[in-house]
Amino acid sequence: MMSNTVLVISGLVAGPLLGGLINGLDRIITARLQSRIGPPVLQPFYDVIKLLGKEKMVVNVWQAFCAYCYIAAASISLVMFFLRSDLLLILFIQAVGAVFLVIGALSSTSPFSQVGAHRELLQILSYEPLLVLVTVGVYLETGSFKIATVYAWSEPLLLKLPFLYLVLGYALTIKLRKSPFDLSTSHHAHQELVKGLLTDYSGPFLALTEIGHWFEIVLLLGFCSLFWATNWVGMMILVAVTYFLEILIDNVSARMNWRWMLGYVWAMGLSLSLVNLIWLYAG
């Protein structure tokens, strides 16, 4: 019981802390790749604290409600990950949060929010089946959806599920809002969609969505860590290499449209998962 409380608290603290630091490192590495110097590591924290200290301006009460729901769902799913709970349950709670963010954007009449929200729905449609398939693969290998069982597994899952790890990579790229999939918030192209999904969130509520996003970053990197759960060094190396590749892909690729995303991600994701699942079943 005591250890559970510790795990819950560590999940709630580690989410924003780790997520913010990872985001800061991300911005520095991105800047270096573009031969710039980049902001300090703590820049994401300055941004969020500044936003928390700004005036509350709400276009719609529902939007504020949705921002709270999003951060609640994101933090609960990370805490459940720390409690080594059920993978499927975590996925569904995380999906509820993502949908609340969309509803919040849809509750405003701004065309930028609306278009961003529709694109975000398509992104959710693209990555959710892939995450479920990855979970199914993990289940077929270990015989359990419980994270505790996966972490206790004797050999690294990556050796048995290499293609499913690639599939997880697609989901990760979409979820981290990286190119070529940064459609809904248009992170680096303000001229196209202003800020898309997040256009009408402002001040403290924008800060809430940002902290929620940090929770999700840590959760997804946690998913990646499941694939090398036998020792800490291997796990850290796998997660670091994966995240570096994400930054690299973000910097070398152009933004594509949603039709391409849906077609490409489903075609590649579903076929790679199928190959891996057949191999696992037959082998």
Added chain:
Amino acid sequence: MFKKFIQKSRIKSPWLLHYDCSSCNGCDIEVLACLTPVYDIERFGIINVGNPFHADILLVTGTVNLRNRKVLVNLFDQMPNPKVVVAIGSCALSGGIFRETYNVLGGVDKVIPVDVYVPGCPAKPEAIIDGVVMGLDKFKGKNAEEKSHAG
């Protein structure tokens, strides 16, 4: 102590919104020059946002006239407090060479409160960066509760 930390964060993370009130584009090109990787203003946490809801500092260039007055006021009102306005170039300061024209209202400060004036025709990128840094100092006297809406 928390207030002090918010104050520090405001200075460390100013997000810019740039509005061009019918300028000749000279000042706008200089503003965009500041945003290029040469100066790499992300070092100071500055991000160019296209959204008044997210912005902290409003950069205004060009003359205010009867047409774009509404737009400028609207943008200013949509920015959550605390906010700083930096007027850039002779036209934004006083109307410049267009001040006698029938549709020009004069400087930006006729419409919204201006915190920093950056003169020049066009203003140099170094002067603009200097103006934004002076604008950061103005955050010290401001807080989220004040209501400074334009008329």
